[in-house]
Amino acid sequence: MSKTKISIEEVRRLASLSALDFTEEELNSFIPEFEKILEFVDQVKNCDTDDVEIEYTSHKLATLREDEAKESSPQEEILMNSPKTKKGSFCVPKMLD
Amino acid sequence: MQDYDIVIGLEVHAELKTKSKVFCSCKNQFGSLPNTNCCPVCVGLPGALPILNKKAVELVIKAGLTIDSEINNLAVFERKNYFYPDLAKAYQISQLVRPICIGGHIDLKSRRVRINRIHLEEDAGKLVHSSQAIGTLIDYNRGGVPLMELVTEPDITSADEAVEFLTNLRQRYIFADVAECKMEQGGMRCDVNISVKPKGSNVLGERTEMKNLNSFKSVHRAITYEANRQIEILKNGGKITQETRKWDDNHGKSISMRKKETSQDYRYFPDPDLLAVEISHDEVETIRKTLPMMPEQLKERYIKEYGLSEYEANIITKDKAIVDYYNKAISLYKNPKIVANWLLTDILSKIKDEQDSQIKISPEDLARILTLLEQSKISRTVAKDIFAKVWQDSANVDQLAKSLGGFVDDDSLQNIVKNIVENNQKAVSDYHTSETPEKVFRWFVGQVMKETKGKANAQTAEKIIKELLK
Amino acid sequence: MKFEELSLLEIVDLLHSQKLSSVELTQYFIDRINDRKELNAVLEIYDDAIEQAKHADERIKNGFRGKLAGVPILIKDNILFKGKKASCASKFLENYVAQYNSTVVDKMLAEGAVILGRTNMDEFAMGSSTENSAYGNTLNAIDPMRVPGGSSGGSACAVRAGLCPVALGTDTGGSIRQPASYNGVVGIKPTYGRVSRYGVVAYASSIEQVGLFTKTVKDNAYMLSILSGGSQNDETSLKVEVPDYLAQIKGNIKGIKVGVLKEVSDAVKGLDVEKTYFDLIEFLKENGAEIVYTNMPHFALTLPCYYIIAPAEASSNLGRFDGIKYSRRSVTASNVDEIYVKSRSEGFGKEVKRRIMLGNFVLSSGYFDAYYNKAKKLQQKLKKEAEEVFKSCDVIILPTTTGEAFEIGSKTQDPIAMYKEDLFTILANILGVPALSVPCGKGSHGLPFGMQVLADCLKEGQVYNVADYIQRQYGR
Structure with a gap:
């Protein structure tokens, strides 16, 4: 099996999906490391799973939570850990609509 | 325009009529102070876990039954991952592989529109874009409100049909009592996928998507605008780019959004915090039995059994509140034709005059007036007088009948x-x-x-x- | 009296009989924690610990006999206790104060426990050495040059060093059993769903469980009965009755069918644990157990399977740390995109970033089927293989680690070497079955390691019975 290679563009795409930013230097060390990890997890490809259907753990509709409204948390408790709040809301710099 | 076919698919979101949210017990309520209908689950606090609301699933099943969907015997919830400030967990719990409802259709005057699916998901919070100084404010009260998304096949061919479809669908939801569909509160929203192709061609064109249209009028305008825009491009030898466009209702045009957003990779996978839901045939049948008549069925019954004209039946079945009123009144005064007459000429004209949809006379009072009239206890003139008085200040019918002297026994x-x-x-x-x-x-x-x-x-x-x- | 030498059961007795006050006991452990600061096992002693102890004493005086009345307990830094910090050993959550109680904390409080403080860990439970903590690494309780294991290294070290009689951890791929092995204590990962995950900061939701460390198997059994039980706040928690695990310890192993996996027997060849592993099997046989030689053909793939599923879930679970609602916001961020990217890049450590990236890779379009779906299918295949094994076996015996604790810094530059630490522990997480590590032998440097007892889902009683026998009889 050929090794899974990963390009710098691919890593940038993953970083964007991850909302992470890497310096050029970090990226350069990241790629060989990441390829080693991929080589490691690529082992799963050795296993034939064609005969396996994904099964789900399930419960019956009748056992689900009844639709009853309960007391919510106090607003100040919801906001207490936020780095910035205004007017009872979480706050970020103005976004373009 | 006549050289081109327009191909339209709709994605219609409607908030479900539940007391609590879909994955927690916070109130499903519009108009509260910001972040007061919130808990660890719907704000996505670390360690919080979703617990599915039974009613939400049942309402989606019910909605599906109104459009002849198949109900999946196993419904699975997936995570749709993306970062946006209105999305507390950076993923939306939704359904991809095994939605609750599969297939179905709605028949329009001109054609059948096939439904692909209806699935259950959670609504996002609300962003308020305030001044530059204050910034954008995030309110998670709406976050976790149960939302069903209906997806059609691309069977719609004009703006008129799209609006006819939406009107019909909205009526079904309201009649089935699954959603209130209050457009002005965002209770029903629509995404439009649209493409054009040379008349008769089998090859679909590149499509564009317009998101979150919240009135039928803007759906109509947006489709008309966007179809023309695409046709103009093709006529001039240009190409359509697949993209998401934003409909600007104020300026009456669609604007391209950043292309980056259009190639989203949502990385769906089954939510490991939620179990799949087994829905039995019996449960579906039990829900089917609670399904009230849909407007078409009612219309047929009113015409065939009650002898109403098609015109009368059409008007009454347009609005669930009117249907409920009418059905109640004829259960008390058993002449459907006369009740329909009063409903159309007296009640609906008053509503029209007052521009207020509230019916200010109870079906009980109307039935009482009609009974007195039938028993010749009051004259027609007096009956109309009493009606007007009750409407104005909800007076007592029998007392009025006496005091107006109408009661000449x-x-x-x-x-x-x-x-x-x-x-x-x-x-x-x-x-x-x-x-x-x-x-x-x-x-x-x-x-x-x-x-x-x-x-x-x-x-x-x-x-x-x-x-x-x- | 040296309270650190007492078992949990002995301590409960002393407290119930009021021969010892909770205040005295709590103060004793606070002093010990302060004396052993160099271990860096405990990140914070809650400032109201003594208050809690006073309250417990008051209740005991009034006749309250909760199963943990007055017992000081340490919790891992990813378990929420309302009003207290919970940082997951991350800079990103440095000042995060829990807004609600986890179910396990509620259960312990209901039994009168004193929640003493929080223990160090690998950031967001990602790691096998507690070297990935933003607050410095924890030392092995026995050898300060070595790691305590991870990710629940702080809790394991604390129990071994006598800083508390019992400590909670979480186990996603071995995060309780591996440090238990390295510190010579008992650690269990219960059946998936046995203990509610509500209020425990999620890393890999489908395979992780809350568990605990004690010095003895009996203490462990006593404690798990308290933590177990279905919760209305966790759909994945099992709504089945909780047995009295202590009562299921019978004191003998006659007729118990002990499974020995061929793949494991092959894998231990040449490892530090080899001799102990085979000796233990022989010992069990001599004492009345029936040894069943069986196999799980795909055993070797548990490790790569785990390193697909866990990062996938982690990449999604950690999205909520965005610098908006509770985690630290980058001071240089000037718009929303920057809040996300800068806060996360500054807030998360290297290993966390690596796993988020890996998770997004295996879930992204084009790779989903080849990795994530493949791993899920492989997991199902392994479950089928296990089903067969448990038809003929009551328990399975596995080493916990390949040997004794490794030296600090020796694996930090090689992620794969670090991942391979979980070779024997991941099976239980992939299968969702209970697994316990019991101290069993010593490596070439005289440091301890443990052996694992696994059983089928919800058979914790069987695990405790066999493990208790091993702890009391083996090597005597």
Whole structure:
């Protein structure tokens, strides 16, 4: 099996999906490391799973939570850990609509 | 335009009518102070876990049954991952592989529109874009409100059809009592996928998507605009780019959004915090039994069984509130035709005049008025007077009937006629001898009406006069 | 009296009989924690610990006999206790104060426990050495040059060093059993769903469980009965009755069918644990157990399977740390995109970033089927293989680690070497079955390691019975 290679563009795409930013230097060390990890997890490809259907753990509709409204948390408790709040809301710099 | 076919698919979101949110017990309520209907689950606090609301699943099943969907016997929830400040967990719990409802259709006047699916998901919070100084404010009250998304096949061919489809769908949801669909509150929103192709061609064109249209009017305008825009491009030899466009209702045009957003990779995978839901055939059938009649069925019944005109049936079945009113009234006063008559001429015209959709007379009161009228206890004029008074200040029908004097009961009327006959012996003999007794008879009727200030029931009065003149 | 030498059961007795006050006991452990600061096992002693102890004493005086009345307990830094910090050993959550109680904390409080403080860990439970903590690494309780294991290294070290009688951890791929092995204590990962995950900061939701460390198996059994039980706040928690695990310890192993996996027997060849592993099997046989030689053909793939599923879930679970609602916001961020990217890049450590990236890779379009779906299918295949094994076995015996604790810094530059630490522990997480590590032998440097007892789902009683026998009889 050929090794899974990963390009710098691919890593940038993953970083964007991850909302992470890497310096050029970090990226350069990241790629060989990441390829080693991929080589490691690529082992799963050795296993034939064609005969396996994904099964789900399930419960019956009748056992689900009844639709009853309960007391919510106090607003100040919801906001207490936020780095910035205004007017009872979480706050970020103005976004373009 | 006639050289091109327009191909439209809709994605319609509707908030479900539940008391609590879909994955927690916070109130599903519009208009509260920001972040007051929130808990660890719907704000996505670390360690919080979702717990599925049974009613939400049942309502989606019910919605599916109104459009002849198949109900999946195993429904699975997936995470749709993306970063946006209105999305507390950076993923939306939604359904991809095994939605609750599969397939279905709605028949429009011109064609059948096939439904691909309806799935259950959670709504996102609300962003308020304030001043530059204050910034954008995030309110998670709406976060976690149960939302069903219906996806059509691309079977719609015009803006008119799209609006007809949405009107029809909205009616079904409201009649089935699954969603209130309050457009102005964002309770029903629509994404439009649209492409154009040369007439008769089998090859679909590149499509664009317009998101979150929240009125039928803007759906109509947006489709018309976007179809024309695409046709113009093709006519000029250009190419359509697949993209998400934003409909700007104020300026009446669609604007391209950043292309980056259009190639989103949502990395769906089954939510490991939630179990799949087994839905049995029996449960589906039980829900089916609770399904009220849909507008088309009601229309048929009103015409065939109640003898209403198609016009009358159409008007009544347009609005669930009117249907409920009508059904209640005819259960109390069993002449559907007369009730329909009053409903259309008196009630609906009043509503129209007042521009207020509230019906200010109860079905009980209407039925009572109609009963008194039928029993000849009040005249038509008095009936209309009572109706107007009740509408104005919800007065008591029976008291009004008495005080308006409309309540000239048979005994009183008998006495009144008797007195008139006794005091006018000349006229009595004229009646028996005259060559035109009819004229004399009319005079007697006139006297009775004069005496009762027009409130006597004319037919009864005539009957009594005839008898006493014998 | 040296309270650190007492078992949990002995301590409960002393407290119930009021021969010892909770205040005295709590103060004793606070002093010990302060004396052993160099271990860096405990990140914070809650400032109201003594208050809690006073309250417990008051209740005991009034006749309250909760199963943990007055017992000081340490919790891992990813378990929420309302009003207290919970940082997951991350800079990103440095000042995060829990807004609600986890179910396990509620259960312990209901039994009168004193929640003493929080223990160090690998950031967001990602790691096998507690070297990935933003607050410095924890030392092995026995050898300060070595790691305590991870990710629940602080809790394991604390129990071994006698800083508390019992400590909670979480186990996603071995994060309780591996440090238990390295510190010579008992650690259990219960059946998936046995203990509610509500209020425990999620890393890999489908395979992780709350568990605990004690010095003895009996203490462990006593404690798990308290933590177990279905919760209305966790759909994945099992709504089944909780047995008295202590009562299921019978004191003998006659007729118990002990499974020995061929793949494991092959894998231990040449490892530090080899001799102990085979000796233990022999010992069990001599004492009445029936040894069943069986196999799980795909055993070797548990490790790569784990390193697909866990990062996938982690990449999604950690999205909520965005610098908006509770985690630290980058001071240089000037718009929303920057809040996300800068806060996360500054807030997360290297290993966390690596796993988020890996998770997004295996879930992204084009790779989903080849990795994530493949791993899920492989997991199902392994479950089927296990089903077969448990038809003929009551328990399975596995080493916990390949040997004794490794030296600090020796694996930090090689992620794969670090991942391979979980070779024997991941099976239980992939299968969702209970697994316990019991101290069993010593490596070439005289440091301890443990052996694992696994059983089928919800058979914790069987695990405790066998493990208790091993702890009391083996090597005597």
